[in-house]
Amino acid sequence: MSWMVWTTPTAGFFIGIGLILASMSIWQYVSPSIERKGFLPIKTTRGDRLFIGLLTSAFIHLGIVGFTDLSILVATAISAIWMAILMRWG
Amino acid sequence: MNKIENNKAWFLVLPVFILVAFSAIIPLMTVVNYSVQDVFDTNTRYFVGTEWFKAILNDAALQSALMKQFMFSFTTLSIEIPLGIGIALLMPKRGMAASLCLVLIALPLLIPLNVVGTIWQIFTRSDIGLMGWSLREMGVAYNISRNPVDAWATIILMDVWHWTPLIALLCYSGLRSIPEAYYQAARIDRASRWAIFRYIQLPKLTNVLIIGILLRFMDSFMIYAEPFVLTGGGPGSSTTFLSQALTTMAIGQFDVGPAAAFSIIYFLIILAVSWVFYTTIMNMQKEK
Numbered sequence: 001m002s003w004m005v006w007t008t009p010t011a012g013f014f015i016g017i018g019l020i021l022a023s024m025s026i027w028q029y030v031s032p033s034i035e036r037k038g039f040l041p042i043k044t045t046r047g048d049r050l051f052i053g054l055l056t057s058a059f060i061h062l063g064i065v066g067f068t069d070l071s072i073l074v075a076t077a078i079s080a081i082w083m084a085i086l087m088r089w090g
Numbered sequence: 091m092n093k094i095e096n097n098k099a100w101f102l103v104l105p106v107f108i109l110v111a112f113s114a115i116i117p118l119m120t121v122v123n124y125s126v127q128d129v130f131d132t133n134t135r136y137f138v139g140t141e142w143f144k145a146i147l148n149d150a151a152l153q154s155a156l157m158k159q160f161m162f163s164f165t166t167l168s169i170e171i172p173l174g175i176g177i178a179l180l181m182p183k184r185g186m187a188a189s190l191c192l193v194l195i196a197l198p199l200l201i202p203l204n205v206v207g208t209i210w211q212i213f214t215r216s217d218i219g220l221m222g223w224s225l226r227e228m229g230v231a232y233n234i235s236r237n238p239v240d241a242w243a244t245i246i247l248m249d250v251w252h253w254t255p256l257i258a259l260l261c262y263s264g265l266r267s268i269p270e271a272y273y274q275a276a277r278i279d280r281a282s283r284w285a286i287f288r289y290i291q292l293p294k295l296t297n298v299l300i301i302g303i304l305l306r307f308m309d310s311f312m313i314y315a316e317p318f319v320l321t322g323g324g325p326g327s328s329t330t331f332l333s334q335a336l337t338t339m340a341i342g343q344f345d346v347g348p349a350a351a352f353s354i355i356y357f358l359i360i361l362a363v364s365w366v367f368y369t370t371i372m373n374m375q376k377e378k
Contacts, residue, residue: 003120004116004119004120005120005123005124005127005129005135006123007123007126007127007137009126009137010119010122010123010126013122014119042369042373051365055358055362055365058358059358059362062143062147062355062358065140065143065144065147066143066144066146066147066148067148072139072140
């Protein structure tokens with residue numbers, strides 16, 4: 001494992017992603033998601049919204065880290081709020 | 091009728107998942123690990139947080155490489171797609187001529203990328219290359235190693251020459267799958283040539299065009315060998331695209347930290363653009 005040069009923050013990040021995917025799979029198994037139309041211009045399932053949310057969160061992080069002096073935690077907080085809105089009403 | 095969903099079938103995908111994990115996911119995780127550290131070797135490394143990302147996103151050379159990359163992909167796609175469709179429409183439908191055409195058109199696709207670069211490099215030389223020599227004899231000042239406009243035009247021409255056949259072949263196969271009855275019906279209705287194209291041929295081509303556009307976008311966005319051999323990124327850095335900038339950084343200078351951060355940004359852009367393309371086109375089809 002040493003060749004993968006792990007750090008605590010990146011390990012935490014991947015554990016987080018893993019947990020999200022695992023819990024989404026269990027949620028899907030317990031109550032399958034139905035495609036619906038929210039404020040997004042397309043019909044989406046729960047998994048689609050998660051993907052859109054993760055991808056846009058990545059760009060929110062890049063934008064804040066790259067072009068402002070704000071802490072990365074601000075980006076994470078904004079992403080979390082955005083993710084919640086997207087999953088509920090997207 | 092309600093379709094019964096059985097998600098257990100997903101377990102059958104497990105072997106592929108393990109294979110992809112080994113060849114793509116684990117290396118990608120390593121890249122993420124590299125991107126937050128200054129790595130000298132596995133024992134000497136320092137955590138730098140988001141510093142590399144900040145540096146890469148504010149690097150003027152990389153920003154211009156990104157702009158050039160988008161311009162390149164947009165230009166080649168907007169030439170190759172219509173041209174490919176046009177060639178497919180003009181190709182003979184059956185007999186010897188059809189086979190001959192297919193072979194001739196597929197030829198550029200069989201040539202390795204760096205050889206394509208070399209062919210065009212020689213082709214454009216004013217002393218021994220046919221195109222370079224002809225242009226010089228006609229009095230056109232053409233020099234890809236001095237004039238950025240010439241370099242750009244040549245790279246775009248090379249990409250069009252190399253990859254339009256792919257679009258043409260995909261469209262040709264799409265056109266061949268349209269039953270003759272559709273054309274007969276159109277003739278009875280006295281449909282114009284344009285109406286036949288717009289309402290019969292183009293809708294039937296959507297599927298192959300989705301694949302064609304996606305493949306060509308991703309390929310042109312990752313282009314490396316051809317411009318590297320043809321112009322070496324020059325004159326100056328006028329044809330240095332993203333992948334060449336990345337290679338110089340990762341292998342030339344062995345800056346794995348910044349190169350990893352760069353790779354992740356590059357990956358996210360390709361992922362986002364491909365997803366938008368795919369979703370829009372899939373949705374257009376659903377609405378029909």
